Amino acid sequence: MAGKTGSETKKITRYRLLIKGVVQGVGFRPFVYNLALALGIKGSVLNSGEGLVIEAEGEEQDIRNFLKELKENAPRLAKISNYQEIELHPCGYRSFVILKSAPGNDKEALIPPDVATCPECTKEIFDPQDRHYQYPFTNCTNCGPRFTVINEVPYDRPKTSMAVFRICDECAREYSDPVDRRFHAQPIACPKCGPRVEVINRQGVRIDVLKGWLELCWDILKEGKILALKGLGGFHLICNAKNNEAVKVLRRRKGRDAKPFAVMGRDLETVQKYCLTSQREAELLCSSQAPIVILRKRTSCMLPGELAPNLKTLGFMLPYTPLHHLLLNGPFDVLVMTSGNYSSLPLVKENSRALSELHEIADFFLTHDREIVNRCDDSLVRVIDGEEQIYRRSRGYVPGYLSVRRESKAPVILGVGGEMKNSFCLLKKEQAFMSQYIGEIDSMEGEENLFASLSNFQKLIGVKPEIVAYDSHPGYHSAQVALKIYAAAYEQIQHHHAHLASCMADNEMDNEEVIGIILDGTGYGPDGNLWGFEVLTGNYSGFKRWYHLAYVPLPGGDMAIRHPWRTAVAYLATFLQERGKKYAAMLFKDKKVDIIEKMVARGFNSPLSSGCGRLFDAVSALTGICLENTYEGQAAIELGEVALEPEEGFCFQPYPYEIRDGIVFPGGIIEEILKDKFSGVPAEIISTKFHQTMVHIIVELTERTAAVTGLKKVVLSGGTWQNSYLLQAVKRLLKARGYQVLTHSRAPANDGGIALGQVMIANWRWQEKCV
Ligand SMILES: [Zn+2]
Ligand SMILES: [Zn+2]
Ligand SMILES: [Zn+2]
Helix, strand or coil: CCCCCCCCCCCEEEEEEEEEEECCCCCHHHHHHHHHHHHCCEEEEEEECCEEEEEEEEEHHHHHHHHHHHHHCCCCCCEEEEEEEEEECCCCCCCEEECCCECCCCCCCCCCCCECCCHHHHHHHCCCCCCCCCCCCCCECCEECCHHHECCCCCCHHHECCCCCCCCHHHHHHHHCCCCCCCCCCCCCCCCCCCCEEEEECCCCECCCCCCHHHHHHHHHHCCCCEEEECCCCEEEEEECCCHHHHHHHHHHHCCCCCCCEEEECCHHHHHHHEECCHHHHHHHHCCCCCEEEEEECCCCCCCHHHCCCCCEEEEECCCCHHHHHHCCCCCCEEEEEECCCCCCCCCCCHHHHHHHHCCCCCEEEEECCCCCCCCCCCEEEEECCEEEEEECCCCCCCCEEECCCCCCCCCEEECCCCCCECCEEEECCEEEECCCCECCCCHHHHHHHHHHHHHHHHHHCCCCCEEEEECCCCCHHHHHHHHCCCCEEEEECHHHHHHHHHHHHCCCCCCCEEEEEEEEEEECCCCCEEEEEEEEECCCCEEEEEEECCEECCCCHHHHHCHHHHHHHHHHHHHHHHHHHHHHHHCCCCCHHHHHHHHHHCCCCCEECCHHHHHHHHHHHCCCCCCCCCCCHHHHHHHHHCCCHHHCCCCCCCCCEEECCEEECHHHHHHHHHHHHCCCCHHHHHHHHHHHHHHHHHHHHHHHHHHHCCCEEEEECHHHHCHHHHHHHHHHHHHCCCEEECCCCCCCCHHHHHHHHHHHHHHHHHHHHC
8 A cells, every 4th residue: 555664653543434424225334335445444434313423433544535425426326415524533443333223312314215116126027046035125335215114213224114024034134234235225025025016906805826826927917907006105007108097997986087197118228218318317217216207208299198198298217126127127117107196186195094094996906015104206306407306206207305595503494385295394404304295185185194294204303393483374284294393483474475485495595586487377475465476575574575467256256266257257257348248249159257257356266366376377278288287287287388499489469558656457469379370370379479468577577677776687487487398488588688597407497496484584584583
């Protein structure tokens, strides 16, 4: 080794290191052990509740190399948030050992998210000579379940749902051999000692056949039947994605008319047969998070349209457990893989509940005896203009944290989140822990799910909230939920302010003033109306509303949201008066237009809304693209789908609109759209013109706001920004005009991200009170 000259006495030094962050369950201890062996370092390594504690003693140069390697070449899945070292007197260690985990007082050690099966394990399950051949629970130090099986920290087998499986001798040998790739793999399992699968029918009777469970499942799928499959974070409902009839049956039984189904493809090449993938999209599909990636279908794509009606895109993911790999390496290269729940209820995770809740949807069940501790839906991402947008942040990402700017001694804050697409957020020091996808919380099951997930999250992170922040909508269930959680203080947060703050925090911004273009469906405004097309300025401490879309009554409130034609009638009656009524009668002949018009005129059960989503709904219904929303945002999504791509270069004169006293009046837009429609202009041209008009309005409002305030940073938040046309075009135009445009990438732009904004706003209210 360099610098060694035989007889010299070398200086021996000793260091104690504390490494915090995601350092457990990621192969950190074997990495340290092997590194110490290679460099002749003596001492020890252990997992404590605080993080990884290393004692390292050796010659000065070796220690230096050791520290350098630790920092620079840490295991792929590790995420170091804090690194402390102190030098101590040498104490004469003789060897390097891995010590038994010690619980710490402060739970600083972070649990890694679940990791998709690694290539080595995949190879083993297809190798008839290997003892893991065809074994659906094969995993190693670099892959397998984590968050979904853990009850408590530190992350060790007795604290997971693997505790009930007695490890066999062979697994025990691999587990304790520091050079083995399963060294300290907590969920280690083999056919001899690990969990087992079984196939049962709707009556709960186990089916045993000579050819085994895998071929039995293939036979079931070949017959066009629906199989409920127990996966990593819950049950999936699966069927042959190429069997149009089977897909239709699944839709009917699940009560899901048109909402797109996710599909799992055998491998990347398979996905590329049906969809186009950019480099970034391919990376995401193959990543250890293995999310569903929304991809553009090839024009030659022969998969049934029933998978994603009226859409040019399809959500694809790759197998992320050995069970998936095995299922997809037979007669099927694509399987529908949709969440196992009925309508808006939480994902089913228990075997008994699967039978009781899914027996009318699934024909058979492929289940197993490893308990799912934490429910976790698949994550959903899309790449727009080369940048990743996360629509649902769940499996593979949770419980990873987002670092944010705040005082590290500030109190622990909980953001309860929104009403739909719920996800809560716990803010601890400078780390924002966003929960897995909770979904809708206005049912008993939904509320139960939120409380159970919150209690598990608190245990894993080792905190209790001191302040609880929640949406200011008085009718929201989330407000009632928030007040049931014990805390020293409660903070009500305006919905669109939370969106603005969420996007700022997503970009790790300090408390500086920005322009926020917040576009979504619905959020409660301080004036008692439903906001949703908002040009704000503000920061974490407060906001000011500069511009908004003109209010329109929503006849029947939620009913209007479900039936966009009602909103269209309201737009016509409000902005085009008598002319509008004539149009409405022509367009919606078979609907009860007169009742809706009366409701609008009298303001009966018709809350006022400036929601951007509602304008999209109205235009979608007026052009005949979508009259009914069978899933959230359907009309707006289908309208966006038919727009010609921005790069196709079509440029139209925007539809006329008017801006008066901070209000955008869309009457001209509605009227001109109808003129176009009645003179035979195709829907895709109308949609493109409408989108371009929206871009025009947004850019004009930004320029007006910037001219008065001098602000040049713009944040874009709210569910409408999932519209890829709008996002691309606005970003490009504003950037070209010298603005710094900040969008979401780590947290969802939709209501799944508002909890992050809630905690940041509550944090600043606290901070300002302290001054
Ligand atoms: Zn592996
Ligand atoms: Zn075993
Ligand atoms: Zn929102």
